[in-house]
Amino acid sequence: MRIHIVEDDFGVRDSLIELVSAFGFAARAYADGESFLSAGPPAAGDIVFVDLGLPGMSGTDVIRWIAAQKRAARVVAISGKPLGDIEMMLRELPATPLLRKPLEADAIAAYL
């Protein structure tokens, strides 16, 4: 199983890598949706943490793309936006678990 992190904020991205590695998992990180897509679809057992507020291609588009794969990876949305904005973004998506920032390590670990 591999952990993918799509997050544009350097600090959040880097600390997620550190945390996931500390838990003993291999992590791949991407600063935007485009580079994540160009790396090819994640494996079925993988987990992808996707920030909803990405520059360029939106987080919801990334999640939709993952869900469209034949054997889709699991997705966890993360966001620091106000709840109203988040709900509007998630409304158009298949049921996706959401973690709000600031993130708790235990909440992340629960998905690993």
Place this chain on the structure above:
Amino acid sequence: MHPGRKRRYLHPSEYTERSNGSAGDAMDESTTGDGDGRPGIPAGTPPVLGSTSDARWASILNTAVDGIIVIDERARVMIFNRACERMFGYAAEEVVGRNVAMLMPPEHSGDHDAYVQRYMRTGHRKIIGIGREVRARHRDGTMFPIDLSVGEAQTPDGRQFVGILRDLTSRKDAERRLNDLQSDLIRLARVSALDEMGSALAHELNQPLTAIMLYLQAVGREFARAKEMGHTREADARADAILEKARREAHRAGSIIQRIRSLVEKRAPERKPVDLNAIVDDALELTVIGQDRNVALVRDYQAGLPPLRVDPVQIQQVVVNLVRNAYEAVKGRRGGRIVVSTSLDDRHLLVSVEDSGPGIPREVLTDLFKAFKTTGGGAGGGKSSGMGLGLAISRTIAQNHGGDLSVDPGGDGRGARFVVRLPLRAPEDERAGEDAAETSRGEQEWGRA
């Protein structure tokens, strides 16, 4: 004007009589030297101006709106009119015959006699014939600003000096109130801009807090592992590296808080020499928070600009305001682009904010800088109705600095371009500097007769 001052209002006729009388009394006292506590006045002093019972002369003195003081060569008060009584809280008889220094601030009163003597000796004029704003001492010990002009009269009895005094307290109070109101308004505009940015700022703080939390958890895991399996140099180095990253994120959170705080906190406006590029860049860091990152923000700073003497927080406020307007103007347009540049002409530093929006419609342009006009204006017809106020305040700030804020409205495919022009040497600063110098000089010279 001066709370707690005791005022005595005398009937004009009473005053007239007393005024003349007291002058005469002073003479009598001085010649007899009857030591009632007043400084002794040597014999042979010249008769007092107007001691001849000239009712017309007295009535002019008493009805004058301005304070009138006449002193002799030795700085003794000969005439202290009714307006002076109101201004200083002394009755004429308490002042006439005494040294005029009693009406001056303590730091100058001691030197006054020497000034008068020097003038008598050298004829060197410092205040005579010139109006000056100086401070005066009220009976209750408080100082108050007056406009003082001094004329000199040659009389058969020697030289006499006539001071005309105008109380500036109420004008000063009004000016101060107006200044306070303006700086409150300017600050409130900052607070309101940050209020609109509130959720974006919360989000921006969330990022480093998240990172710190996760880094610490990661270190915790490393630490737990080390406890079980023993420390290795590699594991310790890893933990140190992660802790360092956590510190860096904490610092990032701190600097966001600092930027916000500097804009929100109530503080007296202060001018100091600043690096324009640095404060503009700092303002941009705050402004881009939560803005559409697909908009290209180009920073085009001219290197090596001379330092500029401004209130940095207010100038940053102007930049924040203009750049936020620019983001509004390019909102929803493809290839949105904002260029923030600094430059120098012969006498000014310039900050320009140009957007790739639709430009500003002619009908909006006329009221663009007027406060409380909710034309929905702003750069290129943005949606925020608060922009008119922001632009009005931005222009006020620029003008307070001796500069201006102007706009090239663009249109026909061109976006709007706002230019803040700040003089390298603010005329207002110079004037303020001169004022301060003049006041202190003036205060001394009021002593110098």
